[in-house]
Amino acid sequence: MSVLFKFLYSQLFVTPPVPQHDFSGETVIIVGANIGLGLEAARHIARLKAGHLVLAVRTQSKGETAKRDIVASTGISPDAVSVRIVDLSSNKSVIAFSHTIYAEFKKVDALLLNASILPFTFATNEDGVELGVATNVIGTFLLAILMLPLLRVSATIKPVHLSIVASEVHAFTTLPEKKHAHIFNALNVNSPDFERLQERYNVTKLMQVFIARELAQRVDCDRVIVNFLNPGLCHSNLTSTAKGWGSFVVETLKYWIGRTTEVGSRTLVHALSAGKESHGQYLSDCKVEPPAVFVTSDEGVKVQKRLWEELTEILENVRPGILKNIA
Numbered sequence: 001m002s003v004l005f006k007f008l009y010s011q012l013f014v015t016p017p018v019p020q021h022d023f024s025g026e027t028v029i030i031v032g033a034n035i036g037l038g039l040e041a042a043r044h045i046a047r048l049k050a051g052h053l054v055l056a057v058r059t060q061s062k063g064e065t066a067k068r069d070i071v072a073s074t075g076i077s078p079d080a081v082s083v084r085i086v087d088l089s090s091n092k093s094v095i096a097f098s099h100t101i102y103a104e105f106k107k108v109d110a111l112l113l114n115a116s117i118l119p120f121t122f123a124t125n126e127d128g129v130e131l132g133v134a135t136n137v138i139g140t141f142l143l144a145i146l147m148l149p150l151l152r153v154s155a156t157i158k159p160v161h162l163s164i165v166a167s168e169v170h171a172f173t174t175l176p177e178k179k180h181a182h183i184f185n186a187l188n189v190n191s192p193d194f195e196r197l198q199e200r201y202n203v204t205k206l207m208q209v210f211i212a213r214e215l216a217q218r219v220d221c222d223r224v225i226v227n228f229l230n231p232g233l234c235h236s237n238l239t240s241t242a243k244g245w246g247s248f249v250v251e252t253l254k255y256w257i258g259r260t261t262e263v264g265s266r267t268l269v270h271a272l273s274a275g276k277e278s279h280g281q282y283l284s285d286c287k288v289e290p291p292a293v294f295v296t297s298d299e300g301v302k303v304q305k306r307l308w309e310e311l312t313e314i315l316e317n318v319r320p321g322i323l324k325n326i327a
């Protein structure tokens, strides 16, 4: 089935089921929980009796507003919801957040890496790294790997979950920067491509798929289930930075066939309760689906290895010894 046909079929004819998983006693962290899909996923998980919910956000006041909203709409105790600060675009912030979680929680049953940005202009973080790559890729996997030891020890009765919110747009690119000797370095150079539709966003979503697959190969699914998912095209704040034709196309599609934020968020909650069959897999419409053809092609397999090697070198520089966290 072509990517486009699959996309249209899914948007027009598939409605992900309302989540029913019981999160009683579970500590769940959602990164990017103040608006959009993360907020609605948090609301579902609160309704499904989460033991403790951590709203990981970059602005305290936005997190507190989200907390009040979730408490009022679900009846969850305010004591069972915490707001903690993390900015995925900053390695320092991610490391500080992980220290906070280790200090405050003896166990974490689910970590949802949901926050991403859709960059349309070239901008860099405090370390001079392009913001899309810094946030969607480096910060996301820095946090995943920092949290692995805590996740592993939390799996006493059943495996815990580490889920990454990817996207079907990973299939809309084959990562043009793969022609360069160093992919991450090539991505740090401004180019006219940057403002072409959502090229950078698509590239970072493809990188998430490759790196999550590689990470899953090194993680025991009896302890930590690593999966990544596609929520479908949904109403949210994500495309508010978009400009020109890219913006027009996406907004028109959203108007006609976009899922509501709540409906899209069901796929996030599903990933956090999916079984071992989802380990290392791409979930779309709450089912394991093959990723884009490029991902499993001979060339894709090589690109995946290169990305893993480059990323782990970067992370080892950011946090020497971090790779020991991967069993």
Ligand SMILES: NC(=O)c1ccc[n+]([C@@H]2O[C@H](COP(=O)([O-])OP(=O)(O)OC[C@H]3O[C@@H](n4cnc5c(N)ncnc54)[C@H](OP(=O)(O)O)[C@@H]3O)[C@@H](O)[C@H]2O)c1
Pocket: 031, 032, 033, 034, 035, 036, 037, 038, 057, 058, 059, 062, 086, 087, 088, 089, 090, 114, 115, 116, 117, 135, 165, 166, 167, 168, 230, 231, 232, 233, 234, 235, 236, 237, 238, 239
């Ligand atoms: N909406 C769709 O159609 C769609 C489709 C496929 C995949 N996705 C994926 O779904 C996920 C959620 O997106 P969404 O549509 O809900 O977008 P959204 O409405 O823009 O929400 C994104 C969330 O991420 C947070 N965030 C952004 N940058 C951050 C950073 N540096 N550190 C920490 N948090 C940060 C935002 O916080 P602030 O409020 O502070 O900005 C917000 O809470 C993303 O991974 C996106 O790629 C969305």
